[in-house]
Every structure is written in C-alpha cells, then in structure tokens.
Amino acid sequence: MPESANFDYVIVGAGSAGCVLANRLSADPDVKVCLRMPAGVGGLIKDAGPHNWGLYTEAQKHMDGRKLWWPRGKGWGGSSSINGMVYIRGHARDYDQWRQSGLTGWSYADILPYFRRSEGYRGKDETFHGQDGPLVVEDSPLDSVAYESFIKSGEQAGYPYTPDFNGAQQEGVGPYQRTINDGERWSTARAFLHPVLKDRPNLTVMSTALVSKIRFEGKRAIGVETLSGRGAEPTLVRAEREVLICAGAVQSPQILKLSGLGPAAELRKHSIDVVQEMPGIGENLQDHLDVTVIHKMTQKLSAYSRQAGLKKIAVGLNYLLRKQGAGRDNFLQAGGFLKSREGLDRPDLQLHFVNAIMIDHARTQVKADGFTIHACQLRPESRGSVTLASADPFDHPLIDPNYLATEEDRRAMREGVKICREIAGQNAFDALRGEEIMPGQDVRTDAEIDAFIRRTGETIYHPVGTVRMGVDDAAPLDGDLRVRGIEGLRVVDASVMPTLVSGNTNAPTIMVAEKAADLIRGLSAPAPAEVAEPA
Numbered sequence: 001m002p003e004s005a006n007f008d009y010v011i012v013g014a015g016s017a018g019c020v021l022a023n024r025l026s027a028d029p030d031v032k033v034c035l036r037m038p039a040g041v042g043g044l045i046k047d048a049g050p051h052n053w054g055l056y057t058e059a060q061k062h063m064d065g066r067k068l069w070w071p072r073g074k075g076w077g078g079s080s081s082i083n084g085m086v087y088i089r090g091h092a093r094d095y096d097q098w099r100q101s102g103l104t105g106w107s108y109a110d111i112l113p114y115f116r117r118s119e120g121y122r123g124k125d126e127t128f129h130g131q132d133g134p135l136v137v138e139d140s141p142l143d144s145v146a147y148e149s150f151i152k153s154g155e156q157a158g159y160p161y162t163p164d165f166n167g168a169q170q171e172g173v174g175p176y177q178r179t180i181n182d183g184e185r186w187s188t189a190r191a192f193l194h195p196v197l198k199d200r201p202n203l204t205v206m207s208t209a210l211v212s213k214i215r216f217e218g219k220r221a222i223g224v225e226t227l228s229g230r231g232a233e234p235t236l237v238r239a240e241r242e243v244l245i246c247a248g249a250v251q252s253p254q255i256l257k258l259s260g261l262g263p264a265a266e267l268r269k270h271s272i273d274v275v276q277e278m279p280g281i282g283e284n285l286q287d288h289l290d291v292t293v294i295h296k297m298t299q300k301l302s303a304y305s306r307q308a309g310l311k312k313i314a315v316g317l318n319y320l321l322r323k324q325g326a327g328r329d330n331f332l333q334a335g336g337f338l339k340s341r342e343g344l345d346r347p348d349l350q351l352h353f354v355n356a357i358m359i360d361h362a363r364t365q366v367k368a369d370g371f372t373i374h375a376c377q378l379r380p381e382s383r384g385s386v387t388l389a390s391a392d393p394f395d396h397p398l399i400d401p402n403y404l405a406t407e408e409d410r411r412a413m414r415e416g417v418k419i420c421r422e423i424a425g426q427n428a429f430d431a432l433r434g435e436e437i438m439p440g441q442d443v444r445t446d447a448e449i450d451a452f453i454r455r456t457g458e459t460i461y462h463p464v465g466t467v468r469m470g471v472d473d474a475a476p477l478d479g480d481l482r483v484r485g486i487e488g489l490r491v492v493d494a495s496v497m498p499t500l501v502s503g504n505t506n507a508p509t510i511m512v513a514e515k516a517a518d519l520i521r522g523l524s525a526p527a528p529a530e531v532a533e534p535a
C-alpha cells in the first residue's frame with residue numbers, strides 16, 4: 001500500500017474540534033501534525049454537496065415514520081462553517097453531572113478555563129469570558145424591534161431577563177452571543193486554522209481524500225487509510241504518536257466501526273474483522289428536537305423585507321463595503337432558557353427567536369414577513385444509535401435518534417409549543433403579530449399539539465454521545481478521551497459528550513478540543529475557575 005509522509009499526530013476531520021487540535025498541537029514546532037479532511041469548503045445548510053454531507057435519519061418510529069434532514073458540515077471548519085453561529089456553553093450543572101458520574105477534570109470549574117482560553121470576547125465581562133482566544137464572540141446588536149419585542153414579551157410572560165446566557169445566570173430571555181468577527185462568520189477554520197497555516201511547516205492539511213479506516217498493529221493504532229474515491233487504492237498515513245478521530249457524532253462511530261471497533265455482531269454482519277468488541281460505540285445518540293411557532297408580521301421588519309427585491313443589492317453593497325446591515329446578520333439574535341415545569345434544577349427548554357419565517361430548515365420559501373420562535377428540549381431521555389449501512393466508507397451510516405421515545409420528552413416538547421404561544425401572545429408583540437401560521441388555530445388540544453410535533457419537528461443540529469466518555473466498562477472512552485483497550489487512539493469531538501449539554505454544541509465541542517490538546521501534550525490542567533456556580 002502506498003504511504004504518505006509520517007506524522008506524529010494524524011487528525012481525522014477538520015471540523016469544530018479538529019481545527020482546534022490542529023492549532024494547539026502544532027504550536028509545538030517539534031511535532032508533525034497532519035489534518036485530514038474530505039474535499040469541500042465552508043458553505044450552506046440547505047443542500048447536500050461539497051459543503052454539507054446532507055444526511056437523513058432513519059424513519060422515526062415516534063414521528064409518523066418521517067425521515068428527518070440532518071445537515072452536517074463537510075469542508076474546512078466542518079459544521080462550524082454552516083451553523084447558526086449562536087455561542088452558548090450550556091449550564092454549569094451539565095458539566096458538574098459529568099464530574100459526578102466519575103469523570104475527573106470535567107466539572108464546570110474545571111472546564112471554564114478552556115472556554116475562556118478559546119474565546120476572544122468583544123464584550124466587557126472578564127469573569128466568565130476570555131478576551132484573548134482565537135474564537136471571536138460578539139454580543140448581538142439587537143438591531144430590529146422584533147428582537148426587543150421578543151425579549152419584552154418573554155418578560156411580560158413572567159420570565160427573567162438574562163443579559164448573558166454564558167454568565168452568572170442562564171435561565172431567562174435575552175440576547176444571544178455569536179461567533180461573528182467584524183461581520184464575518186468565525187468558523188473554527190477561520191479562527192484556529194487559517195491564521196497558523198502559513199507559518200507552521202509542521203502542520204500539513206490534506207484535503208482530497210476520505211479516511212476509510214484506522215490501521216492497527218495488534219491493539220495499537222499506527223495510522224489511517226485514505227481513499228480518493230470509491231474503489232481507489234488506499235494510502236496509509238502513519239501516526240507515530242496518536243490517531244485523533246474528530247469526524248463528529250455521526251462519522252466518528254462510523255470510522256471506528258469500519259476499523260473493527262464496535263458491536264461484534266454488527267461488524268461481522270458487514271464482514272469487518274473485529275479488532276476489539278466495543279458494544280457502546282454508536283449507541284447513546286442524543287439530539288435536540290426542535291419545534292416552531294410561526295407568525296406573519298404586520299410590519300416590514302423581518303429578513304424577508306430587509307433582503308427583498310432591489311434591497312438585496314443595497315444589502316450586499318452595504319455588507320461588502322462596510323460589513324454592515326442585514327448582510328452580516330444571522331437573524332437569530334435573541335432566545336431563552338426556560339423550565340417546562342416546576343421542580344427542575346435548570347432550564348430544560350431553549351428558545352431561538354428568528355426574525356424570519358423559517359420552515360423546514362428554510363428549505364421551504366415563504367414570501368412574507370414573519371417571525372419564528374423555536375423551542376427545543378435540552379436534555380432528552382430518548383437515546384438512539386448510529387449503525388453501519390454497509391462496509392463501504394462512502395455509504396452514509398444509518399442514523400436513528402429515536403426522537404420522542406419517552407413520555408417526558410413528549411411532555412416537554414408540548415410545553416415548549418405552549419410557552420412559545422404564551423410569549424407570542426403578549427402585548428409587546430401586538431404591533432408586529434400577524435396570523436399564526438404554525439401550528440395554526442386548528443391545533444389546540446394536547447393531542448393536536450403532539451400530532452403537530454410529530455408532523456413538523458426537526459433537528460436543531462446538536463447530535464452528541466455516540467462515542468461517549470465514562471468510567472463504566474460500557475463507555476468506549478476513558479475520561480482522557482482514549483479508546484479503552486487501544487493504544488494511540490483518541491476521539492475528540494461532539495461524540496464524546498456523555499450527555500447533551502443544555503444549549504448549542506459548537507462552543508462545548510471547542511472546549512472539549514482545548515482540553516484534549518492539554519491531555520495529549522501531557523500538560524497539567526489550568527487551576528479550576530473560582531466563580532460562584534451560575535444559576
């Protein structure tokens with residue numbers, strides 16, 4: 001088999017985690033780092049292609065048998081290059097629970113320094129935020145009356161105002177922070193990769209081939225095989241120290257299984273030699289299911305009018321010349337973290353307020369002004385899986401998030417719809433609120449709301465957990481992200497999270513990679529943060 005040059009570390013996947021690792025590991029000029037990614041550049045959410053893997057779930061048993069669209073980023077920056085740019089870390093107790101499960105070094109106080117290390121916050125706080133990291137984070141400008149109406153309506157409905165969801169208090173309604181730098185999307189490729197590529201001869205990016213499997217000598221990972229196309233001859237890329245799998249929550253378990261790590265029966269079914277039986281790989285899939293309440297808007301203030309017709313030209317010029325105006329907007333500047341019932345220790349619902357009509361991931365165009373309130377359940381009980389469709393690495397694996405498998409998950413989502421309606425019904429929305437187009441006036445009873453959720457619920461793109469870390473024998477990874485029983489192999493991406501965090505998953509994945517870089521380099525962890533635990 002042909003071989004490429006040898007490296008110390010081979011990183012598989014140039015996404016949110018992979019770009020961070022490439023930067024941090026290659027900071028040592030004495031180590032040689034190779035970052036592998038398939039061809040493609042950053043791009044859009046709507047279509048499958050060079051920017052987007054364009055995946056679908058299996059038919060969902062508890063959602064009328066629907067197959068749900070799952071965009072995942074493909075090129076430089078991975079999903080951080082197609083995501084909504086909302087910067088959220090989750091709730092402190094999410095991480096404290098990881099620590100309580102036995103994962104030393106993963107409590108909120110332990111991981112806060114890594115969030116800070118990655119972040120270049122343009123706002124004022126220095127207690128919770130970092131100012132000097134590569135990941136630029138800005139406060140939303142709240143530049144439309146619509147965002148203010150949403151926040152005021154939330155307060156009128158009885159929820160507290162939260163100025164910084166990543167600060168002292170998560171619960172409430174308020175402005176989002178975003179990974180936007182001077183009007184430009186700040187993917188992890190822009191933040192961590194591009195700035196160092198030119199000056200680091202020890203960092204090589206190879207972007208023409210898919211990683212098809214990990215190569216082992218006995219129980220040691222010695223490199224990866226790559227393929228430039230179906231049926232092409234594989235090339236071996238050797239890793240003297242470690243292979244680092246960063247292919248995300250769908251493809252990391254796929255690569256491990258194709259390499260002979262996974263449930264033995266599943267591997268044998270596809271004639272894959274078992275290197276080590278690991279039943280936990282591909283299990284424990286968790287995702288945020290999302291449902292929307294959509295109204296028409298009685299004023300021309302939403303994305304539709306701000307970008308319609310000739311205005312598109314003005315918007316484009318304003319953005320190109322001055323990086324100002326609607327062209328720099330993600331139309332997602334406010335949101336909320338709320339409890340669906342009494343007695344919870346932290347919010348279990350997240351709201352995203354979008355200043356546009358957003359149906360089916362914006363794949364259905366509606367030519368009208370409007371606003372959309374999204375609600376997703378933050379810590380679902382339902383667990384799904386990623387399994388192999390075949391032994392061909394070019395075939396997408398089978399994704400079954402198993403949404404809405406428990407009564408608690410159905411209840412929380414139902415309450416989400418009711419809360420969105422409650423907020424949309426407040427006085428502060430009177431000047432903007434038009435007809436409710438989803439769910440619509442004919443959806444009123446619990447049974448009707450449940451049916452609406454089954455019919456229209458979609459992912460809000462946060463799959464995790466398929467190669468989880470843990471201290472129990474069934475966990476594929478230990479707390480240092482090493483694959484149990486195998487030398488020279490770690491997984492570093494969203495798949496390692498044992499449970500979903502209470503929020504969007506880009507910043508938490510970046511945090512995981514920052515911590516992994518210290519673990520891999522054998523550096524001692526920073527002193528735990530001394531802040532009062534956020535409410």
Ligand SMILES: Cc1cc2nc3c(=O)[nH]c(=O)nc-3n(C[C@H](O)[C@H](O)[C@H](O)COP(=O)(O)OP(=O)(O)OC[C@H]3O[C@@H](n4cnc5c(N)ncnc54)[C@H](O)[C@@H]3O)c2cc1C
Pocket residue numbers: 012013014015016017018036037038045071072073074075076077078079080082083084085086087088209210211212246247248249251252255460461462463492493494495504505506507509
């Ligand atoms: C449409 C969308 C909107 C989102 N919005 C937000 C948001 O607003 N805020 C937020 O915090 N989070 C958001 N997320 C989630 C967040 O972006 C992800 O959780 C995060 O990017 C996951 O990082 P990762 O490193 O695990 O995987 P990814 O960033 O997906 O990276 C995986 C990389 O591995 C590569 N890869 C896969 N298989 C192979 C292979 N065989 N060989 C080589 N390379 C391979 C992929 O091409 C990709 O580049 C969104 C996600 C999506 C898709």
